[in-house]
Amino acid sequence: MTDTQPAPHLIGGHEHTGPEAMYANDLASRHLGITLDDHGDGHATCSMTVTETMVNGHGITHGGYVFLFADTTFAMACNSIGSVTVASGGDITFLRPSRTGDTLTAHGKRVAATGRSGIYDVEVFRGDELIAVYRGRSRTLPAPPAGR
Template sequence: MEQQISPQEVLDIMIARDRFSQWLGLEVKEVGPGYCRLEYTVKEDMLNGFERVHGGALFSASDSAFAFACNSHGIITVALDVSITFTRPARAGDRLYVTAQEVHLGNKTGLYDIRTTNEEGALVCLFKGTAYRTSQPVKQEPQAGA
């Protein structure tokens, strides 16, 4: 019988193991079925050579929100395909808000829209993700081979 686990329990399991999201300083403010909202502050070590936030930092924060949203159903889910479009720069000290929303959930795949905005509500980047749902439930103990 499949164990039922809440989105918050899944998030707690993932966050405890996700040292990269911790290093980025991501603060998850809300999680629900197919949904995640987090925020973070752009740090100096996230800047590129033009003193703007590096695209990799934006991608990583979006990818984490994507992971938290798509795994919220309690089934181990992995990225199948992602893309990102950058719309405006951010600088050190800027507070960024990332919202991941499930657009479609099928038996084996899910489609997600992840938007990062700045303090004025302007779009900084748009990340689209397609996720593959394995048949393995999220569990407290580490997954064998995962």
């Protein structure tokens, strides 16, 4: 670890220092085929292809999967700042449906931060069409005491 690298935190028994480490241990997101495409200071981009097991009885993507996808992108954006950060809340507005075979892309970015609290917006797209907007509230965990 250098002076420019964040000190690792232990979450669930795993050291996390950024989105790549978090993604490597995120079995739920990886199982659904969510990929971490890009990230930087306070932002992240992820993608996911809708599979037949993700659709509801109306033949459109179940809202829970769209929420999970947006929430994962939010988590990657939050944790791109170098500290372990978790959600304190989140909500989503669905604008348009998606269906089996659609590739969704989500762009998340920090819009406000005060102390250990932050607000992030995530826009979910199907191609060029905005299909959902998510707002997440974050809380950065305090660094563990020295020697732990």
